[in-house]
Amino acid sequence: MNIINIEHIAxxxxxxxxxxxxxxxxxxxxxxxxxxxxxxxxGSGKSTLMNILGCLDTPTSGKYExxxxxxxxxxxxxxxxxxxKEIGFVFQTFNLLARSNALHNVELPLIYAGIQHAxxxxxxxxxxxxxxxxxxMHHKPNELSGGQRQRVAVARxxxxxxxxxxxxxxxxxxxxxxxxxxxGLLTEIHDKGNTIILVTxxxxxxxHAARIIRLRDGLIETDEKVLNRKFPKVKAAGV
Amino acid sequence: MRTLLFEIKESMLIALRSIRTNKVxxxxxxxGIIIGITAVVVMSTAIKGINNSxxxxxxxxxxxxxxxxxxxxFTNEDWWKLRARPNITMQDYEKFKELAKLPxxxxxxxxxxxxxxxxxxxxxxxVVNGSTADYVKTTNFTFSMGRFYTDIESxxxxxxxxxxxxxxxxxxxxxxxxxxxxxxxGVNFQVVGVLAEQGSFILGSWNPDNLVYxxxxxxxxNFLDRSRNSITINVRAQSPALVEETKIEAEGAMRKARGLxxxxxxxxxxxxxxxxxxxxxxxxxxxxxxxxxITGLSLFVGAIGIMNIMFVSVKERTKEIGIRKAIGAKRRTxxxxxxLESSSICLMGGLIGLLLAVIASMIINQFIPTSVQYSxxxxxxxxxxxxxxxxxxxxAYTAAxxxxxxxxxxx
Numbered sequence: 001m002n003i004i005n006i007e008h009i010a011x012x013x014x015x016x017x018x019x020x021x022x023x024x025x026x027x028x029x030x031x032x033x034x035x036x037x038x039x040x041x042x043g044s045g046k047s048t049l050m051n052i053l054g055c056l057d058t059p060t061s062g063k064y065e066x067x068x069x070x071x072x073x074x075x076x077x078x079x080x081x082x083x084x085k086e087i088g089f090v091f092q093t094f095n096l097l098a099r100s101n102a103l104h105n106v107e108l109p110l111i112y113a114g115i116q117h118a119x120x121x122x123x124x125x126x127x128x129x130x131x132x133x134x135x136x137m138h139h140k141p142n143e144l145s146g147g148q149r150q151r152v153a154v155a156r157x158x159x160x161x162x163x164x165x166x167x168x169x170x171x172x173x174x175x176x177x178x179x180x181x182x183x184g185l186l187t188e189i190h191d192k193g194n195t196i197i198l199v200t201x202x203x204x205x206x207x208h209a210a211r212i213i214r215l216r217d218g219l220i221e222t223d224e225k226v227l228n229r230k231f232p233k234v235k236a237a238g239v
Numbered sequence: 240m241r242t243l244l245f246e247i248k249e250s251m252l253i254a255l256r257s258i259r260t261n262k263v264x265x266x267x268x269x270x271g272i273i274i275g276i277t278a279v280v281v282m283s284t285a286i287k288g289i290n291n292s293x294x295x296x297x298x299x300x301x302x303x304x305x306x307x308x309x310x311x312x313f314t315n316e317d318w319w320k321l322r323a324r325p326n327i328t329m330q331d332y333e334k335f336k337e338l339a340k341l342p343x344x345x346x347x348x349x350x351x352x353x354x355x356x357x358x359x360x361x362x363x364x365x366v367v368n369g370s371t372a373d374y375v376k377t378t379n380f381t382f383s384m385g386r387f388y389t390d391i392e393s394x395x396x397x398x399x400x401x402x403x404x405x406x407x408x409x410x411x412x413x414x415x416x417x418x419x420x421x422x423x424x425g426v427n428f429q430v431v432g433v434l435a436e437q438g439s440f441i442l443g444s445w446n447p448d449n450l451v452y453x454x455x456x457x458x459x460x461n462f463l464d465r466s467r468n469s470i471t472i473n474v475r476a477q478s479p480a481l482v483e484e485t486k487i488e489a490e491g492a493m494r495k496a497r498g499l500x501x502x503x504x505x506x507x508x509x510x511x512x513x514x515x516x517x518x519x520x521x522x523x524x525x526x527x528x529x530x531x532x533i534t535g536l537s538l539f540v541g542a543i544g545i546m547n548i549m550f551v552s553v554k555e556r557t558k559e560i561g562i563r564k565a566i567g568a569k570r571r572t573x574x575x576x577x578x579l580e581s582s583s584i585c586l587m588g589g590l591i592g593l594l595l596a597v598i599a600s601m602i603i604n605q606f607i608p609t610s611v612q613y614s615x616x617x618x619x620x621x622x623x624x625x626x627x628x629x630x631x632x633x634x635a636y637t638a639a640x641x642x643x644x645x646x647x648x649x650x
Binding site: 089 | 245
């Protein structure tokens with residue numbers, strides 16, 4: 001079953017009097033429980049594609065269906081609701097609220113989803129336990145290591161039980177060992193039946209996925225299965 | 240409805256959390272509102288106190304009393320013309336008293352400033368009020384001790400005196416004034432009565448509490464020349480409703496007493512407290528409005544401070560707004576968060592300001608009897624809330640309409 005179905009989308013930015021095509025003509029289908037990596041050099045349009053896939057932005061033209069619902073012409077509030085319920089973001093720079101502790105950071109999407117306090121707290125705690133941060137719940141981001149911060153971000157992405165996890169260079173700010181741990185965590189999450197879209201420019205990170213889509217100049221260059229898929233050496237949770 | 244309440248509650252918690260995590264900044268922002276609200280409330284309380292004092296002071300003198308005088312209290316007429324008017328004499332008073340039928344009491348009044356002494360205690364430049372026994376009927380005086388001087392005492396110009404409460408306090412701190420002999424301008428007078436506190440600081444040395452009252456004859460004998468000084472005739476109407484009629488009759492009676500013909504202009508003026516009140520309102524009213532305006536300005540400056548801080552806060556938290564939007568915060572959620580933040584800051588500032596104002600009012604109360612008005616409390620709370628919403632609106636709107644992609648990219 002398709003979770004994501006985009007057809008001929010383009011994104012044009014107006015820079016002065018010039019039109020700049022970030023995406024020219026991209027069509028793509030992603031099924032449930034896929035593990036897809038989107039690759040490409042900078043300027044290839046992968047960030048734009050990720051923003052559109054993550055409903056942070058809308059395409060200039062083309063069609064985007066998410067779970068068979070057209071999102072290409074939704075308004076701000078409808079997009080916010082989709083992001084809240086259907087998409088879990090994991091960013092390169094973690095993007096945690098600096099002044100809130102891990103628990104509150106994970107609770108935040110549940111607040112916006114309108115879930116009552118007791119239920120919310122329980123779910124957030126469980127999500128943090130799932131990523132191996134049982135003892136770090138009441139720490140603020142600056143009291144956590146890079147890897148731990150990214151785990152909090154993963155817990156925040158998972159806590160609403162979204163349809164897809166969208167990870168944008170999730171290891172970009174981490175050393176290779178910690179990066180490997182996070183990749184292990186993502187593989188584990190994928191194994192539990194989640195759909196993951198990974199945006200990266202590093203080959204060895206992309207090879208954790210089962211399918212790699214390569215972009216160049218706003219177009220899809222290749223879209224192929226990974227033959228010798230890489231599995232993380234380290235078991236993720238509880239490390 | 241339930242989701243709306245939920246959103247308000249959660250936004251409130253987020254706003255409070257944000258205020259808590261930025262304690263110093265929130266406190267400094269609040270300061271503007273605290274000062275503004277304190278200033279406005281204290282100002283309005285002080286104004287109320289001053290007005291009350293003035294009104295009490297005036298009504299102690301009796302609102303239904305007319306004062307027939309050579310001078311008009313407030314006039315645009317040429318001073319030289321008024322100066323040419325003949326003095327009002329005791330003969331005028333006698334004739335007037337014969338002719339006027341409506342008044343409940345008529346009393347001649349002359350004043351002189353003298354030093355009042357008892358043993359080694361003295362009060363300089365005290366207003367000595369000389370009149371007849373009827374004078375007390377033109378006032379609403381009450382006594383803490385003794386009585387007013389009698390008709391016989393006044394007619395025979397006995398050296399008896401009734402003293403105001405402040406004078407009594409100064410000369411007789413132990414409160415044993417009655418039957419003591421005091422010196423007024425070097426002349427001995429026996430104290431026959433002490434007034435209870437009547438009035439009002441606002442009338443200054445004319446406050447009934449600061450006066451001494453003696454039979455008019457003793458003033459003429461010792462302090463003032465009868466032929467050179469004009470007296471005032473105090474005329475009390477039988478009721479406030481009869482003031483106008485009494486005034487019309489008084490004018491006729493006075494013209495007759497002064498021997499004026501039909502073509503002559505009045506060579507006297509009939510004054511009323513109303514004129515005093517009008518004059519007070521026109522002068523003090525303007526000062527009060529200016530005072531409220533200036534203190535209101537400080538509140539306004541406080542509001543601008545809040546708007547400024549909120550703008551900075553929105554800018555500084557662009558990334559945070561981006562994160563919140565990315566994980567599903569709607570426009571109105573962000574709007575609500577910042578609006579609630581600024582209005583909570585203002586409301587807290589307003590409440591603290593109010594508390595300070597109450598304390599300040601208690602201190603003021605030592606000098607002017609007053610208290611914070613309930614209306615001022617409600618208005619202060621409303622004003623600080625509205626200030627918060629208004630000051631927060633533009634910054635909150637800026638935050639709400641941010642593009643999540645741009646906001647997330649912001650460093």
